[in-house]
Amino acid sequence: MQNCTDAVVPARRVKSIKSNVRSNTADNLALLGGAAAFTETLHVGRPNLPNRQRFMQRLEGVLDSCRLTNFGPQVVEFEQRVAELTGAAHCVATCNATTGLELAIRALDMAGEVIVPSFTFVADPAALAWQGITPVFCDVDPQSHCIDVARVEAAITARTTGILAVHLWGNVCAVAALQDIADRYNIKLLFDAAHAFGCTVGGRAVGSFGDAEVFSFHATKFINAFEGGAIVTNNAELAQRLRFMTNFGFSAEDEVSHLGVNGKMSEASAAMGLTSLEAMSDIILHNADNHQAYVRGLASVPGVRVMQRDPAQQHNFHYIVAEIDVAAAGLSRDQLVAMLRLENVMARRYFHPGCHRMAPYRKFYAEASGTLPVTEALSQNVLVLPTGLAVSTADISLLTSRIATAVEQAASVRLALARCQDARLPSFITA
Numbered sequence: 001m002q003n004c005t006d007a008v009v010p011a012r013r014v015k016s017i018k019s020n021v022r023s024n025t026a027d028n029l030a031l032l033g034g035a036a037a038f039t040e041t042l043h044v045g046r047p048n049l050p051n052r053q054r055f056m057q058r059l060e061g062v063l064d065s066c067r068l069t070n071f072g073p074q075v076v077e078f079e080q081r082v083a084e085l086t087g088a089a090h091c092v093a094t095c096n097a098t099t100g101l102e103l104a105i106r107a108l109d110m111a112g113e114v115i116v117p118s119f120t121f122v123a124d125p126a127a128l129a130w131q132g133i134t135p136v137f138c139d140v141d142p143q144s145h146c147i148d149v150a151r152v153e154a155a156i157t158a159r160t161t162g163i164l165a166v167h168l169w170g171n172v173c174a175v176a177a178l179q180d181i182a183d184r185y186n187i188k189l190l191f192d193a194a195h196a197f198g199c200t201v202g203g204r205a206v207g208s209f210g211d212a213e214v215f216s217f218h219a220t221k222f223i224n225a226f227e228g229g230a231i232v233t234n235n236a237e238l239a240q241r242l243r244f245m246t247n248f249g250f251s252a253e254d255e256v257s258h259l260g261v262n263g264k265m266s267e268a269s270a271a272m273g274l275t276s277l278e279a280m281s282d283i284i285l286h287n288a289d290n291h292q293a294y295v296r297g298l299a300s301v302p303g304v305r306v307m308q309r310d311p312a313q314q315h316n317f318h319y320i321v322a323e324i325d326v327a328a329a330g331l332s333r334d335q336l337v338a339m340l341r342l343e344n345v346m347a348r349r350y351f352h353p354g355c356h357r358m359a360p361y362r363k364f365y366a367e368a369s370g371t372l373p374v375t376e377a378l379s380q381n382v383l384v385l386p387t388g389l390a391v392s393t394a395d396i397s398l399l400t401s402r403i404a405t406a407v408e409q410a411a412s413v414r415l416a417l418a419r420c421q422d423a424r425l426p427s428f429i430t431a
């Protein structure tokens with residue numbers, strides 16, 4: 001395993017980095033008295049650190065120039081690179097994707113009700129509700145986990161002004177069908193592309209669909225800028241408005257023409273983002289190998305299915321998504337998460353519970369649970385597993401063998417979990 005303090009090297013070299021796997025890889029689960037599989041914790045979202053030397057050179061340049069923020073040369077170059085890589089005509093960098101979503105929602109004049117999936121990160125309904133807009137939760141497709149187009153039209157009312165769709169896990173939404181609905185009802189279409197940088201469908205990159213798309217460059221994302229985001233669009237007038245709104249609404253010196261916030265990206269973040277972009281193809285290769293290692297390692301484990309990717313799309317493979325069928329595996333998703341904690345693996349329950357079940361959003365749509373069967377099931381069954389440059393295929397081989405052993409010994413695992421008092425177990429198991 002690559003330590004977070006190491007400089008990142010091209011992914012093909014990462015393969016030779018000493019694995020974190022214990023030398024004693026006997027099959028006994030830590031929960032059943034064996035040694036933990038890993039000496040250091042494996043995380044979902046461990047940052048992919050880019051070449052340290054190149055980053056430090058950029059940072060030296062930033063310090064030498066004394067231009068730390070407010071549209072300096074690093075941000076300008078970062079915006080150009082993102083626009084080039086996505087094919088979008090315009091890119092406005094932001095301090096994070098959540099602010100980017102809020103700005104885009106406002107700049108697109110969304111109001112009233114906006115249709116959004118519930119099976120997503122809470123930033124989506126929050127960006128709407130924060131601006132007094134009602135998130136109307138829509139179910140997702142069971143294969144792609146993206147918004148179910150067949151259900152969008154039924155959710156449209158006289159108050160609907162837009163759709164906020166999410167390319168979840170980097171799976172590209174049914175963009176043409178969504179655009180068709182948006183055109184017919186004369187409503188706006190915004191994509192949350194936080195997971196989908198570097199993804200394509202039919203040879204077209206995510207970044208120029210709908211009215212605008214928003215990327216995240218948070219530390220835990222495939223390409224990171226410490227914290228960061230970007231709004232991309234082909235609409236020049238919208239891009240101009242967004243640029244003003246990102247900078248307090250200033251359109252000229254001492255002239256405020258729009259309602260604005262401070263949503264700017266700093267030069268240090270852009271320097272990190274630019275250096276990360278240089279490693280992009282290496283990271284994709286590494287992630288793709290890791291994805292294959294998970295598919296191989298879990299292929300014959302009953303009740304554990306790794307999400308396969310649509311061959312018509314190119315992926316960044318940033319998320320390893322498994323679905324657990326409790327009846328076939330003999331263990332629930334939550335029991336597997338707990339078992340893995342003792343192996344030093346922080347698997348995640350993204351996205352649990354559905355946003356419609358979270359306190360600030362329940363009031364918007366009280367009957368939502370009954371109308372979101374796929375979301376309800378996925379939020380109980382989806383297990384997200386560690387990958388990225390910090391995880392090697394040797395790590396995955398051991399991790400998947402521990403899952404296989406747990407399923408083979410499901411009855412003992414259930415019993416041990418019921419009795420275990422270990423403080424490292426998640427509270428949703430011990431409570």
Ligand code: T4K
Nearest residue numbers: 043044045046047096097098121123194216217218219220
């Ligand atoms: N839309 C979607 C669909 C999203 O998934 C997100 C964010 C957004 C919009 C909003 O994007 P931003 O406004 O953030 O740009 C994380 C991230 O904070 C969040 O960005 C992300 N989605 C979400 C899915 O996951 P947590 O609370 O689960 O992450 P956290 O802090 O537990 O980090 C995960 C693991 O990564 C940790 O166990 C340790 C490791 N880690 C994390 C950080 C931040 C490190 O090793 N170093 C680090 O610096 O939310």
